Amino acid sequence: MEESIPLRTLSSPRVRAAPDVEEFCLDLVPGLGTEPRGDGGGRVPASCCGDxxxxxxxxCSIVCGCSCIGYQALINSVKAETSTDxxxxxxxSRRARKLGFLSIVTWVLxxxxxxxxVVLLSYLITIMD
Known part of the structure; x- marks a missing residue:
């Protein structure tokens, strides 16, 4: 017969096992929206401001903008991260930021x-008739 597990225990981010087994956090998968604090004070929401x-x-500029400019932004971002100088x-880094914004603004425009x-063309066609 199957043992039923209450939903309360499934939603918990920690796994509790036997007393001799180490307790560990399950949400260490990238992209969950939380990052560990460096001071050991628990977990905080992830932020793109520290990027x-x-x-x-x-x-984001590749996905939500003009992707050819976004690729250049990503290349500059990788160069900024790997540069020793x-x-x-x-x-x-500044060039990556400029190109990222330029990509998104270009796509919005x-x-x-x-x-x-289309509205202008429609207006001109109605004037000509």
Whole structure:
């Protein structure tokens, strides 16, 4: 016969086992939205504000922006992270941020300009008739 497990124990992030087994946290999988604190004070929500090399912005600019510019942002972000020279890393990081924003702004402008051009074309066709 199957043993039923209450839902309360399934939603718990910690696994409790026998007293001689070590207790560990299950939410160590990347992308869960929490990161361990360095001071041992538990877990805090993940934030993209601590992303010094703008990798998150670069990936978002590939998905939500003009991807050819977003790829360049991602390349600069990786160069900033792997660079040993702090000045070069800062330069690559700033370039990654600029290209990420440029990619998203370009895509938004394209999305806004297409309906405006259709309206303008429709208006010109009605004037000509």
């Amino acid at each position: 010094r090399h703008h990798r998150t912005l670069a990936v 702090p000045e070069a890393a800062d330069k690559f 394209v999305l806004v300009s297409i309906p405006l051009l």
